[in-house]
Amino acid sequence: MRVKRGSVPIILGLLLIAAALCVAVYNVWENRSAARHSEEAVSVLTGQIPEEPSALPLEDEAASGGEVEIPDHILAPDMEMPVLPMDGMDYIGILELPALDLTLPVISEWSYPALKLAPCRFSGSAYQDDMVIAAHNYRTHFSRLSELPEGSRVTFTDTDGNHFDFEVALKETLPPTAVEEMTSGEWDLTLFTCTYDGRYRFTVRCERLTGE
Amino acid sequence: MRKYQKYAAALLSLLLILLMPVQVFAAGPIEAEKEAELTLVYCDDDIPLTNVDFNIYQIAAAASSGELILNETCSDYISELPTHDAEQWKALAFTLEGYVLRDKLKPADSGSTDREGVLTFPAEKESLEHGLYLVTGSRCWRNGCYYDAQPFLIMLPAIDTEKNVWDYAVECRVKFDKLPDVSGDEVNHITRKVLKVWQDEGHEDLRPASIEVQLLCDGEVYDTVALSAGNSWRHTWRGLEADHVWKIVEKSIPGNYDVSASKEGITFVLTNYFTEDIDEDEPPLEQPPEEEIPGDDTPAAPPPSEPQLPQTGQLWWPVPALLAAGLLLIVFGLIRRRGEHES
Numbered sequence: 001m002r003v004k005r006g007s008v009p010i011i012l013g014l015l016l017i018a019a020a021l022c023v024a025v026y027n028v029w030e031n032r033s034a035a036r037h038s039e040e041a042v043s044v045l046t047g048q049i050p051e052e053p054s055a056l057p058l059e060d061e062a063a064s065g066g067e068v069e070i071p072d073h074i075l076a077p078d079m080e081m082p083v084l085p086m087d088g089m090d091y092i093g094i095l096e097l098p099a100l101d102l103t104l105p106v107i108s109e110w111s112y113p114a115l116k117l118a119p120c121r122f123s124g125s126a127y128q129d130d131m132v133i134a135a136h137n138y139r140t141h142f143s144r145l146s147e148l149p150e151g152s153r154v155t156f157t158d159t160d161g162n163h164f165d166f167e168v169a170l171k172e173t174l175p176p177t178a179v180e181e182m183t184s185g186e187w188d189l190t191l192f193t194c195t196y197d198g199r200y201r202f203t204v205r206c207e208r209l210t211g212e
Numbered sequence: 213m214r215k216y217q218k219y220a221a222a223l224l225s226l227l228l229i230l231l232m233p234v235q236v237f238a239a240g241p242i243e244a245e246k247e248a249e250l251t252l253v254y255c256d257d258d259i260p261l262t263n264v265d266f267n268i269y270q271i272a273a274a275a276s277s278g279e280l281i282l283n284e285t286c287s288d289y290i291s292e293l294p295t296h297d298a299e300q301w302k303a304l305a306f307t308l309e310g311y312v313l314r315d316k317l318k319p320a321d322s323g324s325t326d327r328e329g330v331l332t333f334p335a336e337k338e339s340l341e342h343g344l345y346l347v348t349g350s351r352c353w354r355n356g357c358y359y360d361a362q363p364f365l366i367m368l369p370a371i372d373t374e375k376n377v378w379d380y381a382v383e384c385r386v387k388f389d390k391l392p393d394v395s396g397d398e399v400n401h402i403t404r405k406v407l408k409v410w411q412d413e414g415h416e417d418l419r420p421a422s423i424e425v426q427l428l429c430d431g432e433v434y435d436t437v438a439l440s441a442g443n444s445w446r447h448t449w450r451g452l453e454a455d456h457v458w459k460i461v462e463k464s465i466p467g468n469y470d471v472s473a474s475k476e477g478i479t480f481v482l483t484n485y486f487t488e489d490i491d492e493d494e495p496p497l498e499q500p501p502e503e504e505i506p507g508d509d510t511p512a513a514p515p516p517s518e519p520q521l522p523q524t525g526q527l528w529w530p531v532p533a534l535l536a537a538g539l540l541l542i543v544f545g546l547i548r549r550r551g552e553h554e555s
Binding site: 005007008010011012013015018019027067068070076078082085112115135138142159174176193197198201 | 391402403405407408409410411441442444445446476477478479481483518519520521522523524525526527528529530531532533534535537538539540541542543544545546547548549550551552
């Protein structure tokens with residue numbers, strides 16, 4: 001049987017277009033799946049995290065007869081961050097980026113399967129002002145991180161209900177090998193994700209707002 | 213009250229620093245035949261706290277050079293004595309008090325304060341061996357408040373830093389926690405918390421999956437709980453009777469770790485420090501130098517790969533690339549087909 005001239009490149013071209021569609025469909029599905037999971041996790045966490053921390057403020061010492069409960073993270077900032085387990089993952093709290101209308105759960109330890117579900121703590125602790133959070137550049141996670149205006153508010157709420165308020169201070173792009181620079185602890189909170197081409201890490205540095 | 217406690221803490225810290233053998237060699241050797249005594253003054257300003265029982269436990273023996281050698285019993289609880297950090301000494305005293313109460317260790321000497329609030333050791337014994345002592349006192353009630361003597365460590369004899377000599381007659385004021393006695397009121401229950409902290413950066417793999425903590429009621433084990441990552445390494449006991457003394461100990465200390473306890477407010481903080489378990493008798497292993505083999509052109513092993521930040525990007529770039537390549541191929545195929553028709 002004689003094959004028509006030009007059929008081979010046409011078939012190959014169609015296969016490539018089909019492959020492109022497959023990748024796009026998979027990405028959209030992954031995006032939606034991450035969005036759905038994050039939404040569910042935030043909903044469950046919001047129900048479990050107390051609205052206000054249970055510990056008495058220090059000024060109530062006299063009224064309580066000396067029986068003061070100092071918040072754990074103030075008493076021992078080097079403590080492990082408390083977690084709430086859900087579907088085999090441990091969550092350390094909720095991250096809010098009002099400027100992007102995002103509310104996301106944060107998983108205690110990062111891994112590639114965990115990153116597919118929600119942002120993850122890459123290193124540090126909110127109690128020691130050196131926490132670094134990584135997330136995929138899904139549209140519902142950190143893809144719009146570059147749109148965060150400097151000076152905008154970022155809030156992290158731990159599983160005890162303690163609120164930590166931050167302000168975006170700096171945006172920068174780092175190479176994937178800049179592990180030390182990323183985790184140097186110079187910034188109170190760091191958020192990062194991959195750039196579109198995956199070659200660099202877009203990074204947002206935040207400063208803690210105190211006295212609130 | 214907090215101001216007073218800070219003032220008292222500063223005094224005790226200063227006392228500890230002054231009494232520790234900082235300048236042992238400058239003060240000369242300790243005279244073994246000379247007896248040491250310890251006088252405790254237990255007063256709330258000018259109100260003496262009378263008839264309060266105190267015990268002293270020897271933690272380490274002192275050599276004539278001033279070097280301290282841990283007692284065999286105490287070496288079950290700690291592997292080494294702290295340096296000159298006053299907070300560490302304070303935490304060590306607090307930690308050891310729990311263990312001596314739980315294990316009912318026999319004190320080196322005991323006695324009660326007189327009507328002036330003063331007690332001098334040796335009280336029941338004839339003499340005291342030179343060394344490091346833990347001093348503990350019992351709870352007492354006065355004028356609607358209860359006083360809990362804070363445990364502390366003291367060296368006998370102590371160094372007199374002004375004269376740079378050994379002081380064999382040591383005197384110190386005992387620090388205390390003073391809180392209103394709520395046991396007769398409606399609120400007669402209290403809450404106690406324990407929080408575990410790990411100081412083992414880089415050795416987290418050696419951390420046990422869980423540890424057990426014992427709550428002591430007047431020195432007797434009242435409850436034992438397991439702490440783990442599952443309960444965020446903490447536990448709260450509610451509804452405890454206020455007129456008892458509540459303390460905690462770590463049931464057994466994990467290998468490679470030392471434990472240190474402290475209390476702030478209602479919370480006990482139990483910190484486990486990683487300690488390198490190095491056998492000093494064993495010489496370090498020396499790597500033999502690598503011999504160069506003539507004519508060996510085998511390339512050296514590549515350096516370990518540089519650590520990288522996680523890949524957090526979705527693969528979107530292949531989509532336009534594949535689409536463009538596919539379209540190009542189709543156009544190419546159509547042109548060829550058209551050429552065939554025309555020929």
